[in-house]
Amino acid sequence: MKTIIxxxxxxxxxxxxSMLKSIGDEIITLSREDFITGKFDLLVHKLNGADRIFNLAGAPLNRRWTREYKKEIFNSRIQTTAKLVAAINEQPTPPSLFVSTSAIGYYPSDGAYIENAEVYTPTFLAYICRKWEKEAEQVTPQTRLVITRLAPVLSTDGGIFPPLASLFRYGLGGKIGSGKQAFPWIMLTDLLRIYRFIIEHTELKGVLNCSAPDITDNALWAKSLGQELRRPVLWTIPPYLLRAILGERSVLLTEGQHAIPYKLEKNGFTFEYTNICDALDRLCEKKSDITSHVLEY
Ligand SMILES: NC(=O)c1ccc[n+]([C@@H]2O[C@H](COP(=O)([O-])OP(=O)(O)OC[C@H]3O[C@@H](n4cnc5c(N)ncnc54)[C@H](OP(=O)(O)O)[C@@H]3O)[C@@H](O)[C@H]2O)c1
Incomplete structure (x- = not known):
C-alpha cells in the first residue's frame, strides 16, 4: 500500500x-515545504496513486501563544489540511482512506462527551479543532474520512510525559488547583493500535474520540506519578502561577476534557491501557517506545 503521511x-x-512499514506499507512523507504556496501541482503529483493518507501536521502548542504564534498554530493545521484535501480531490483515483487529526480540546472542560455530542466550546483550542475538522470534511465522498480527536499522547519518547515526569523526579510535581479537572490521556501504543484498527475496519468513519476510557483527574494523575517515581507530591500548584509563567497555553495544564471513546469501543476496539496506574507502570519501566512498540501492536 502506498501511504502518505x-x-x-x-x-x-x-x-x-514505523508501524506502517512493519505491515508492509510504502511510505511517502510530507513536510511543511510541501505545502508552501506555488507547490500545489507537486503536491497533487506526490499524492498520485496513494491508498491512504494520514494528516498529523501542526506547529507545536508548547510555545508561548503570542498573536503571531497563534496564527502559526492555526495555519499549520487549517491551511495544511485544506491544501491536502484539495490535492486529494484532484486525484483521478482518490485514496480509499484519509485520517485527519483533531484534539479533545474540541469539548468543554466540564462534563463527559461522546463523539456526536452537540457542543460549542468558546476557546481558542476548540476553535482550531472545529476549523481543522471542517477542512477535513471537504474531502471527496469517494475517500473514507476518519477524524481522530486525540487526547494527550503518553510515551517516553515525546509528548507531555517526559517533561512532566522530570518535574516530578525533581520533587516539583503536584496537583494543579483543585485537582478535580480531567487529566485526559492515551498511551502511544494504543493510539498506534487504533490507527491499525481504522485501516482494518473499513466500515469505520467519521470522528473517533481517542482517549483512554477510565476517568482520570489531575489529582489522581499527580498522586499516581509521585507513587510510581517514589517522590513526594507536596505541592498544589495554583493555576494563576502557571498562567503567569506560561501565559494562555497554561490551559493545557489547568483544564482538561473528558472524551469517552464510545465509537471505538462500540466497534470492538479494546484499549490495552485503561487506567493511569497501569500506564504509568509501563512508562516508568523506562523502556523506550522506539525499541519496544514494534513488538506491541
Ligand atoms: N502529541 C499529542 O499528545 C497530541 C495530542 C492531541 C493532538 N495532537 C496533534 O497531533 C498532531 C501530531 O502531534 P505530534 O505530537 O506528533 O506533533 P509534533 O511532534 O510537533 O509534529 C508535528 C508535525 O507537524 C509539522 N509541522 C510543524 N510546524 C508546521 C507548520 N508550520 N506547517 C506545517 N507543518 C508543520 C512538522 O513537520 P515538519 O517539521 O517536517 O514540517 C511535524 O512533523 C499535531 O497536529 C498535534 O496538534 C497531538
Missing amino acids: AGASGFIGQHLC
Missing part, C-alpha cells in the same frame, strides 16, 4: 511510519 517527522508521525 503529513507531519511524519513529528513525535506521533515517526511512530506511525
Whole structure:
C-alpha cells in the first residue's frame, strides 16, 4: 500500500511510519515545504496513486501563544489540511482512506462527551479543532474520512510525559488547583493500535474520540506519578502561577476534557491501557517506545 503521511517527522508521525512499514506499507512523507504556496501541482503529483493518507501536521502548542504564534498554530493545521484535501480531490483515483487529526480540546472542560455530542466550546483550542475538522470534511465522498480527536499522547519518547515526569523526579510535581479537572490521556501504543484498527475496519468513519476510557483527574494523575517515581507530591500548584509563567497555553495544564471513546469501543476496539496506574507502570519501566512498540501492536 502506498501511504502518505503529513507531519511524519513529528513525535506521533515517526511512530506511525514505523508501524506502517512493519505491515508492509510504502511510505511517502510530507513536510511543511510541501505545502508552501506555488507547490500545489507537486503536491497533487506526490499524492498520485496513494491508498491512504494520514494528516498529523501542526506547529507545536508548547510555545508561548503570542498573536503571531497563534496564527502559526492555526495555519499549520487549517491551511495544511485544506491544501491536502484539495490535492486529494484532484486525484483521478482518490485514496480509499484519509485520517485527519483533531484534539479533545474540541469539548468543554466540564462534563463527559461522546463523539456526536452537540457542543460549542468558546476557546481558542476548540476553535482550531472545529476549523481543522471542517477542512477535513471537504474531502471527496469517494475517500473514507476518519477524524481522530486525540487526547494527550503518553510515551517516553515525546509528548507531555517526559517533561512532566522530570518535574516530578525533581520533587516539583503536584496537583494543579483543585485537582478535580480531567487529566485526559492515551498511551502511544494504543493510539498506534487504533490507527491499525481504522485501516482494518473499513466500515469505520467519521470522528473517533481517542482517549483512554477510565476517568482520570489531575489529582489522581499527580498522586499516581509521585507513587510510581517514589517522590513526594507536596505541592498544589495554583493555576494563576502557571498562567503567569506560561501565559494562555497554561490551559493545557489547568483544564482538561473528558472524551469517552464510545465509537471505538462500540466497534470492538479494546484499549490495552485503561487506567493511569497501569500506564504509568509501563512508562516508568523506562523502556523506550522506539525499541519496544514494534513488538506491541
Ligand atoms: N502529541 C499529542 O499528545 C497530541 C495530542 C492531541 C493532538 N495532537 C496533534 O497531533 C498532531 C501530531 O502531534 P505530534 O505530537 O506528533 O506533533 P509534533 O511532534 O510537533 O509534529 C508535528 C508535525 O507537524 C509539522 N509541522 C510543524 N510546524 C508546521 C507548520 N508550520 N506547517 C506545517 N507543518 C508543520 C512538522 O513537520 P515538519 O517539521 O517536517 O514540517 C511535524 O512533523 C499535531 O497536529 C498535534 O496538534 C497531538
